[in-house]
Amino acid sequence: MxxxxxxxxxxxxxxxxxxxxxxxxxxxxxxxxxxxxxxPSWLTAPPSFSLPWFGQSGPKVGPLPAFDAKATAQLNWQVSLxxxxxxxxxxxxxxxxxxxxxxxxxxxxxxxxxxxxxxxxxxxxxxxxxxxxxxxxxxxxxxxxxxxxxxxxxxxxxxxxxxxxxxxxxxxxxxxxxxxxxxxxxxxxxxxxxxxxxxxxxxxxxxxxxxxAGGIVTRGALFSGTAGGKLLAINLATGALAWEGNVATPKGATELERIADVTSLPVIDERQVCAAAYLGRVACFDALRGTLTWSRDFGSLGGLALDNRYLYLTDDKGAVQALDKATGAS
Known part of the structure; x- marks a missing residue:
């Protein structure tokens, strides 16, 4: 492994x-x-195929942008399990x-x-x-x-x-x-x-x-996502629900289309907690009261990262998004 x-x-x-x-x-x-x-996160609809020998040509894929690596990972040690x-x-x-x-x-x-x-x-x-x-x-x-x-x-x-x-x-x-x-x-x-x-x-x-993914614990509370697009804040001592936030609402005619689960760990700072739902949205809530701060229509399986200015996510189209963590603006 x-x-x-x-x-x-x-x-x-x-x-x-x-x-x-x-x-x-x-x-x-x-x-x-x-x-x-x-x-996979990109499988949101059946792919369409176009064969050039049938008189049609498919869309051309654009060139990948140049990537200037700023750091190089180095393996320090490994241990076999x-x-x-x-x-x-x-x-x-x-x-x-x-x-x-x-x-x-x-x-x-x-x-x-x-x-x-x-x-x-x-x-x-x-x-x-x-x-x-x-x-x-x-x-x-x-x-x-x-x-x-x-x-x-x-x-x-x-x-x-x-x-x-x-x-x-x-x-x-x-x-x-x-x-x-x-x-x-x-x-x-x-x-x-x-x-x-x-x-x-x-x-x-x-x-x-x-x-x-499980959840994260801070300030005596457990924050965890659920199937159906909810983010929960649970009192760690008693298991009582402190608040519930709606990250995404399931939509569609079939159960497959209605998948909007929160599949990755939320992220939290001193004021707010954020989570992303598959085929849904990314949303941030007030960590104490659970009121919605902002939301954007970006679905994600890959999870989130947070620094002092931006919220980062990989969306379900394969792009990396950097959003203002206070407003959600790109």
């Missing part, structure tokens, strides 16, 4: 697992309607350690400065998602809904159960292990013993994009 995957891969294939300090989870289409193929990868996996990067896992149950802790392996363990069963970690606990999940917790040396701490497959890396914050399951539920488990603190659930559309 090289933890960098392509959005246009037809199907995930097994490969030798390697840790890299970048991760890109590729969403799958899932739901009550079975759709086993990958749904020894198993195949999956879209629900990403390294947990902390100042003192990098934790990673693979589908065959392998767990590894690595020194972030040197790449030296500190320890290697095995969960004892196949995994579907991982890794989430804080200063004392790391957590992974299985396709049978099992949540497995280990201490900082890789020793088992506890095991808990949720109703369906764990669909992405758990998130640990303030003594809570946050788990997303494939049926759309979000669970808050005690980091001490795995007991259930709370569960948040809502109705999901018949057809959804399978998401692995």
């Amino acid at each position: 090289t933890i960098v995957q392509s959005l246009v891969t037809a199907r995930p294939r097994s490969r030798k697992a390697l840790i890299a300090l970048a991760a890109c989870a590729t969403p799958l289409v899932s739901g009550c309607t079975t759709l086993s193929t990958w749904l 020894g198993g195949s990868g999956g879209a629900g996996f990403a390294p947990a990067v902390r100042a003192d350690a990098v934790y990673a896992a693979s589908t065959d149950g392998a767990l590894v802790s690595v020194d972030p400065a040197t790449g030296t392996q500190r320890w290697r363990s095995n969960a004892g069963k196949p995994l579907s998602a991982g890794v989430g970690a804080d200063e004392s606990v790391l957590a992974v999940g299985t396709n049978k809904g099992e949540v497995l917790a280990f201490d900082g040396s890789g020793k088992p701490l506890w095991q808990a159960k949720v109703p369906s497959e764990v669909s992405g890396p758990p998130k640990l914050a303030d003594g809570t292990v946050i788990v997303w399951s494939l049926d759309g539920k979000i669970f808050g488990l005690s980091a001490a013993d795995g007991s259930r603190k709370w569960v948040y659930q809502r109705a999901t559309p018949p057809l959804t994009v399978r998401r692995f």
